[in-house]
Amino acid sequence: MLNGKDIVLGICGGIAAYKAAELVREITRGGGQVHVILTRSAREFITPLTMQTLSGNVVATDLFKLYEEKEIGHISLARRAQALVIAPATANIIGKIAQGIADDMLSTVVMATKAPVLIVPAMNEAMWENCAVQHNVDTLKQRGYHFVEPGWGDLACGVRGTGRMADIRDIIEELEWVLAPKDFQGQTVLVTAGPTREFIDPVRFISNPSSGKTGFAIARAFRQRGAQVTLISGPVSISPPAGVRCITVESAEDMRRAVTAHFKDATIIVKSAAVADYRPSRTAAQKIKKGDTPLTLKLERTADILAELGGKKGKRILVGFAAETNHITAHAAQKLRQKHLDLIVANDVSRPGMGFESDVNEVQFIFADGTTETLPPLPKEDIARHVCDRISTLLKNRTKK
Template identity: 45%
Template sequence: MLAGKRILLIIGGGIAAYKSLDLIRRLRERGATVVPVMTEAATQFVTPMAVTALAGEPVHRDLFDLGTEAEMGHIQLSRSADLLVVAPATAHLMARMAQGLADDLATTLLLATDTPVLAAPAMNVRMWEHPATQRNLAALVQDGVSFVGPNDGDMACGEYGPGRMAEPLEIVDAITARLADGPLKGKRVLVTSGPTHEPIDPVRYIANRSSGAQGTAIASALAALGADVVFVTGPADVPPPTGVSVVRVETAQQMHDAVHEALPCDAAVFAAAVADWKVDGAGDSKIKKVAGQLPTLSFTENPDILASVAQMDTGRPRLVVGFAAETDDVLANATAKHARKGCDWLLANDVRPETGIMGGGENAVHLVTGDGVEDWPRMAKAEVARKLAARMAEALA
């Protein structure tokens, strides 16, 4: 898959830069040519000599190299590659990318390119969760940058949480998916997945039993067909797929905002089990138990994410797919929801506890379209995902 591909690898200045050495080796094992670029900070963690030895190509570092820049070398570098990979993408480097800065060779290459970009973030968990980094992430996703990771794990600073750079083989898988010559190559697809958590107070929330397995499988299947997938996920039980841009959210309002920040796209699949209501005025302090007294909660509606996209006047995706998890009158309720929401397709399933579908490994769906209802047999969620992805590829061809 990677034989003959040319990867421009930009190594940022973080402790995870050591993983770039193994990444280079893995890519070359698969037949790819790796052209390395190092930021000045990256040279504090790995040596240019080691990178050159593994890549078999000289390291590019200097924007003002008289030899290469006489021929506009940064333009040639950025446009001669099949893919630009930033690993590690530090918080500082992501901020410069989001702002469109071009103050060294790495950022100039990223600004001068019309080639796809894949980034593997790596930073302290607090830096990753900081609103500024999340704003930069949303801006880069909007600009079409794909992401792999970060993963949860132990960090060099001694903390634990999201921020650990994806492992080299995960990045290789993401590169392979990004370069896949499938029927959805060049298509941008948005997928939502998982439950949402609606806070009652700082320690309690309202949620549902969705595991996120079906949405994750759909995102993976679409990526395997070459799509550029933006994956907006609530706090799911399963890890996100590789080869997609992951945006993590907690609440329905956050998911709504992330979805609209990720537009425009060619298609959108709304597989998330979004809470219909949230607590009106969630408390800033833990609600204390008082003997003989029960707390009273009042609710307000959450935004209708599916309808807000399906009924857009301008910029609507060509194909909008919704889901309906039902326990009674599945087809009647799903058909009514399909008409009410304004989506093109709607996949309905029976999630009564005895079916074992919600949280399980299988699904049995009914595809509702303007032409009627198509019943799919019970199958593994991965098979449902592949079948849906193939149908979407036909519709978008």
């Protein structure tokens, strides 16, 4: 999402200014070009040389210096910016922007740019809660400025409270949302992710190695592109994406109930969860003690959630996943037909380093019309964007009919 993007980063004077160095690294790691503006106060905390070294671009400090031949500095940066991020943003810069004051390089670029502006406040808790600051924040939100709210924790003044600069990961996620096309605006998306657990007794269960990474990435990608997203997840160890409603479940039956409750409002459903196909026919009330004789478990089928949805999907777009170990295309295509899917995403989970728990996967798309498409090995975040792209195409094709 950041690849090839020109990001102007304004850094204000505050102890959190040092965190901007890591923000520059993350943007450049994602393929973006960062053009840094340091305010006079910011230069007391971090040097232009540091930011120039990290960004690979000249750092802007002087309102009246020509940073490009024949073009005034603030105009050049304002035109170049595809997004303007202010991190950390002080109470001072927030007040200036709210009042339309342009008296230095950063505030002037803000006034001159037509790019979206993302403001990341960092300040003492008392300052953040001050009614004047909150009034200015509300004013800017009403004007369309974007914010990543400050977090709670240890502050430079020696107290714990709200005011510390948001985590870099959260800033990057919001920046990607700001930059993403909003082709799913108005769509309500339901995504499932992760494994389920079917308990044998209070301490043992049947499950699988699904990490939920693909489903969480898909939910994040839909949200970035304007959709209202509900994510229903089994037990995983990753944090839910910002701006996504997340519902946690444990068993296949829990998943079925949650999906059924939210299905009616969804226009797009992506079932990437690895739901157990079988469960013990009886769950022991107490831990089963180890004995000399073998333990035999009687299993019964769980509900086929995807088939139930396929039978009542109507005009909704329904996408499934197929984790296979052999005859990948044939088995996935059969699943697509039997469950009335619009698209199925298949992968070979027997390949080392692919599929479950990995950060990389190689998938094949199989569409209802029989066409197929195979992607090379990609990070799961990239696969999620491809899934959204294919669903966007399905939506456009339906609109044309």
